[in-house]
Amino acid sequence: MIRALIFLLTTAAIVCVLVFGALWMADRKPGPTALVPLTEPLLPIRLDAIDPVATAKYVGSPNCVECHKDQYDLWLNSHHDLAMKVANDETVLGDFDDAEFVYTPTKNLKEGQEIREVTRFYREGRRFLVETLNEKGDLQEYEVLYTFGWTPLQQYLVDTGDGKLQCLPFAWDAREKGTYKDMDDDGNVIEAEGGQRWYHLYGDEYIPPGDILHWLEVNQRWNFMCAECHSTNLKKNFDLANNRYNTTWAEINVACESCHGPGSDHIKWGRANKDIDKKDAPPAEEMGLVVNLKNDGGGVWQYNQSKNVYERTKPLTSRVQMEMCGRCHARRHQLTDQYKHGQRFHDAHGLFTAEDPALYFADGQIKDEVYVYGSFLQSKMYEQGVRCIDCHDPHSLLLKEQGNALCIACHNKNTYDSTSHHFHKMDQPGADCVSCHMYERPYMGHDWRSDHSFRIPRPDLSVFFETPNTCTQCHMQMDTNEGRDRKQTDLWALEKVNEWYGPINEREQWPHYADAFKAVEIGRVDADERLFRVVMVDEYPVFARVSALRSMTNRGFRSYQELGRVLQVALAHESPMFRTAGVAALEALSTQEDNAELKRALMRQRWAVAERHNLLADEVRSVRIETARLLATDLLDEDEIDPEMKRQFDAALAEFIDTQRTNADRGSAHMNLGVLYLNMGDLDKAEQAYKQAITVDPDFILAHINLSDFYKKERKDTTTAMTVLRRALERHPDVPLLHYTMGLTRKSINSPEYNKLAVESFERAAELAPEIPHYAYTHALSLNAIGKSHAAIVVLLKNYKDHPEHLDTIHALATIYRDTGQMDKAVRYARLLIKLEPHNPNYRALHDSMLQTGFE
Numbered sequence: 001m002i003r004a005l006i007f008l009l010t011t012a013a014i015v016c017v018l019v020f021g022a023l024w025m026a027d028r029k030p031g032p033t034a035l036v037p038l039t040e041p042l043l044p045i046r047l048d049a050i051d052p053v054a055t056a057k058y059v060g061s062p063n064c065v066e067c068h069k070d071q072y073d074l075w076l077n078s079h080h081d082l083a084m085k086v087a088n089d090e091t092v093l094g095d096f097d098d099a100e101f102v103y104t105p106t107k108n109l110k111e112g113q114e115i116r117e118v119t120r121f122y123r124e125g126r127r128f129l130v131e132t133l134n135e136k137g138d139l140q141e142y143e144v145l146y147t148f149g150w151t152p153l154q155q156y157l158v159d160t161g162d163g164k165l166q167c168l169p170f171a172w173d174a175r176e177k178g179t180y181k182d183m184d185d186d187g188n189v190i191e192a193e194g195g196q197r198w199y200h201l202y203g204d205e206y207i208p209p210g211d212i213l214h215w216l217e218v219n220q221r222w223n224f225m226c227a228e229c230h231s232t233n234l235k236k237n238f239d240l241a242n243n244r245y246n247t248t249w250a251e252i253n254v255a256c257e258s259c260h261g262p263g264s265d266h267i268k269w270g271r272a273n274k275d276i277d278k279k280d281a282p283p284a285e286e287m288g289l290v291v292n293l294k295n296d297g298g299g300v301w302q303y304n305q306s307k308n309v310y311e312r313t314k315p316l317t318s319r320v321q322m323e324m325c326g327r328c329h330a331r332r333h334q335l336t337d338q339y340k341h342g343q344r345f346h347d348a349h350g351l352f353t354a355e356d357p358a359l360y361f362a363d364g365q366i367k368d369e370v371y372v373y374g375s376f377l378q379s380k381m382y383e384q385g386v387r388c389i390d391c392h393d394p395h396s397l398l399l400k401e402q403g404n405a406l407c408i409a410c411h412n413k414n415t416y417d418s419t420s421h422h423f424h425k426m427d428q429p430g431a432d433c434v435s436c437h438m439y440e441r442p443y444m445g446h447d448w449r450s451d452h453s454f455r456i457p458r459p460d461l462s463v464f465f466e467t468p469n470t471c472t473q474c475h476m477q478m479d480t481n482e483g484r485d486r487k488q489t490d491l492w493a494l495e496k497v498n499e500w501y502g503p504i505n506e507r508e509q510w511p512h513y514a515d516a517f518k519a520v521e522i523g524r525v526d527a528d529e530r531l532f533r534v535v536m537v538d539e540y541p542v543f544a545r546v547s548a549l550r551s552m553t554n555r556g557f558r559s560y561q562e563l564g565r566v567l568q569v570a571l572a573h574e575s576p577m578f579r580t581a582g583v584a585a586l587e588a589l590s591t592q593e594d595n596a597e598l599k600r601a602l603m604r605q606r607w608a609v610a611e612r613h614n615l616l617a618d619e620v621r622s623v624r625i626e627t628a629r630l631l632a633t634d635l636l637d638e639d640e641i642d643p644e645m646k647r648q649f650d651a652a653l654a655e656f657i658d659t660q661r662t663n664a665d666r667g668s669a670h671m672n673l674g675v676l677y678l679n680m681g682d683l684d685k686a687e688q689a690y691k692q693a694i695t696v697d698p699d700f701i702l703a704h705i706n707l708s709d710f711y712k713k714e715r716k717d718t719t720t721a722m723t724v725l726r727r728a729l730e731r732h733p734d735v736p737l738l739h740y741t742m743g744l745t746r747k748s749i750n751s752p753e754y755n756k757l758a759v760e761s762f763e764r765a766a767e768l769a770p771e772i773p774h775y776a777y778t779h780a781l782s783l784n785a786i787g788k789s790h791a792a793i794v795v796l797l798k799n800y801k802d803h804p805e806h807l808d809t810i811h812a813l814a815t816i817y818r819d820t821g822q823m824d825k826a827v828r829y830a831r832l833l834i835k836l837e838p839h840n841p842n843y844r845a846l847h848d849s850m851l852q853t854g855f856e
Helices: 069-075 222-230 256-260 264-272 320-326 380-384 433-437 459-465 470-475 486-501 514-522 527-536 542-555 560-570 576-589 596-612 621-634 643-662 667-679 683-696 701-713 718-731 736-749 752-768 773-785 789-802 807-819 823-836 841-851
Strands: 084-086 099-103 117-124 127-133 139-148 153-159 165-167 170-173 178-183 189-194 197-200 301-304 309-312 332-334 349-351 440-443 447-450
Touching (some): 069 256, 178 440, 433 470, 459 486, 459 514, 470 486, 542 560, 542 576, 560 576, 621 643, 621 667, 701 736, 752 773, 773 789, 807 841
Antiparallel strands (some): 084 139, 127 139, 153 165, 301 309
């Protein structure tokens, strides 16, 4: 199987406290350095302060009031306005009257461990103070400088030195006291008391110092995780040499110019043309507007009686509005800090998709906090040209109508707002459109978010793939549930849905893409085939197809023929997200070939594909930089590259490096540079970049692993390689990947002593992560290598029981049984391999070779 390298993108999110991933971050020691003062909102400007030939400048929302008072009043006190504020009597909602919060977590504790931490909230004059534990476990006083958000919760930012603002792990429940819906660990909706209280953002889960989610780690740092989307014209200004920030903004909150762009030129035009009739207004560019958010070419919504649906009189010609919202309302990472209003989403950001089962359920519904945009891209509404502002007022952010009135603005009332459609009494929750079509989950304790994929409830998918559905979510709470558990309720709901609307297989033309992603999640042997189908079927949402392609790339392609068919679709697609994923898949063309001549030919082919599709000169940055990163691993001789293409490559590579520098406060950015320089043959720069990754993020596990691997393979220095791993294990003794890597390093020495030590490392990795079958499989092979075949079989049999479709485990059982003379058992597992993967010639050959020994 062809195995492509997995390229680690730098991660980012919008809200500080809910970011999960395989990154381990650094301890941050609070220092005495005061926060560098941030700029205040600017005063109203004067006309003579504008340079008519200069580019537009940020001037502050007070300058917008004189011409746009209605819009300004709608925005005032909205969630955008209150996104961030200086902490004072008017903005702080929490109880700082010498209040205490006692943190007694019960989860993620070691045996016998008990935690009781007391945090105090109090005031000194106008200062709001918090006394809580620092990363050393000592009580320390911090001053709250800024509020973050308003309702249903409010967070607080404190200065920890070197310009670093951290989000406290405690938030204020801003709701009124009362009983509210909540969700338990099993995803069931329950009732719980809440409102007007302090609470820990991770509930009963203990987050120790050094954990990636500890409040003093980089994942809770406002400068990196939150700032870009909570303030206007945010400039992070990270100083790598001194590991400090000088972060600035134009306005502290999400103000007018966050969406409309810098307004100095428009204000100058407006003040010079006060008496002009709006109907006679010239084109946007003549009014000094940086971006025209009305120019989407989409006509108006109009009812089509023959189809019983509303349609646009003209299709959208621009997604500027949508991608402007998506810039912040998405789980994404930043590509550049030089954002230009009106540019494509993928010019400035990269979107996280659903190949990671921690983010989305198999059917694409929200699981972790993914901030709406990725969900909406899966919807038929998005496909038909619905925009955020069709439902939400762009200034107040409120819904334009309440309840079903909002939906029937576009959906026929007689057809959909009736018992003949939803089969519920009109006063029941099931009669509300959103109750059935927008699955909800709470984040940050009790902030309920609605899935915006607007899907038809599918209890059949819940039965087969354990995905949520709104029918079961609602009826599990009701007295009429009659004691059914979730599985029984899913089956009951499926029966009702089929009774009302007909069998699902008669209503749905294509198998849902959930079957592919669930197959990957549980390790089915036919997962690759299912993913391939999702990529190739046009009827699936682009978001799902890209997710499937990324999953295929991570897993490896089954053949060059399959890869070729996938690339033919992806690289020619109109979606830049699809093209970017296609470029990443192109890496499989040469990474794992041992034959030098063949590898060289595949390298040339990659350059030829890039040239054919003009990837280095693509209109979107994400495609260009991914192509440059890819081709940097295959640098051909100067005389083999067209000069113009070499110029494009150099420019795109510079953009890729700039992206990493944009995220220089993140260890993963330096690791990306390390991989780049290593592939380009610059070992000194690669070593420096890996070391810099650890300096910036001492707890970034993958950087330690890459540096160790660098010493082992490039410097032929296993002693230093093991030293790097030992230091990492001292900080994180319970990280299975570190033990696994130590095992590989020890085994590479190939001595009896280190082979035994390798067994210990592999065993520990398997103990810490029993859900990863490869660890136990490697442990078994290491036992077999030192002559402990019986012990190896015991480990493999348990692994097989826990992971019955893990092919490597079954193959190892077949070969070890064969080598120990237990041919009846060997043949049994060889036949199982053929059953699970009948077209694999290697499995057939293994089986036939056993039969040739005379065994039947």
